[in-house]
Amino acid sequence: MTIEGFFTEYDRTIVDKAARLAEGLILRYFNLASDDWMKNPYSLLTWKQVAPWLRDANVFAQTVRFGSQKKKSPQTDIDATLYGVLLQDPAILRALLRPQQHDLWTLGLFVLTHELVHIVRFRKFQVDFFGSVNELEKEEKVVHGITKEILSGVENMDDLLNLYESGLQI
Numbered sequence: 001m002t003i004e005g006f007f008t009e010y011d012r013t014i015v016d017k018a019a020r021l022a023e024g025l026i027l028r029y030f031n032l033a034s035d036d037w038m039k040n041p042y043s044l045l046t047w048k049q050v051a052p053w054l055r056d057a058n059v060f061a062q063t064v065r066f067g068s069q070k071k072k073s074p075q076t077d078i079d080a081t082l083y084g085v086l087l088q089d090p091a092i093l094r095a096l097l098r099p100q101q102h103d104l105w106t107l108g109l110f111v112l113t114h115e116l117v118h119i120v121r122f123r124k125f126q127v128d129f130f131g132s133v134n135e136l137e138k139e140e141k142v143v144h145g146i147t148k149e150i151l152s153g154v155e156n157m158d159d160l161l162n163l164y165e166s167g168l169q170i
């Protein structure tokens, strides 16, 4: 793990594993079909993969979207909108240095669960990606509440959940 800047390849494997677990926990929480993520893939992006203007070292991650919500692909009725999670490497790496000593696995699972809950809510709960600041702030609280429910009891997670209780930057 490097302290500043980019995830190493090893960091990326940890983050990918955390994403698999987050996907599974979310399927269970929302009672979704087991192939839901397969049918609605999302991209998991890190600094290495995005243009500098998308990099923001002040937040852990963001949900991003590509494509139009209205357009459906002709063969299927799958929504053509693609979502992605953009992880902000340095913000996450920096947080690992705090005295609470979270590890990348725990913090990664927390951040990814939060972002993937956002995606499910955009896809299935008619939450507007382009909603007003006010709506999006409310949505942050809802997403955090769900994330907390999903992750409470997971090892080392409770401290983190409390620490970021009011963390609207995720």
Ligand SMILES: [Zn+2]
Binding pocket: 114, 118, 140, 143, 168, 169, 170
């Ligand atoms: Zn959020």
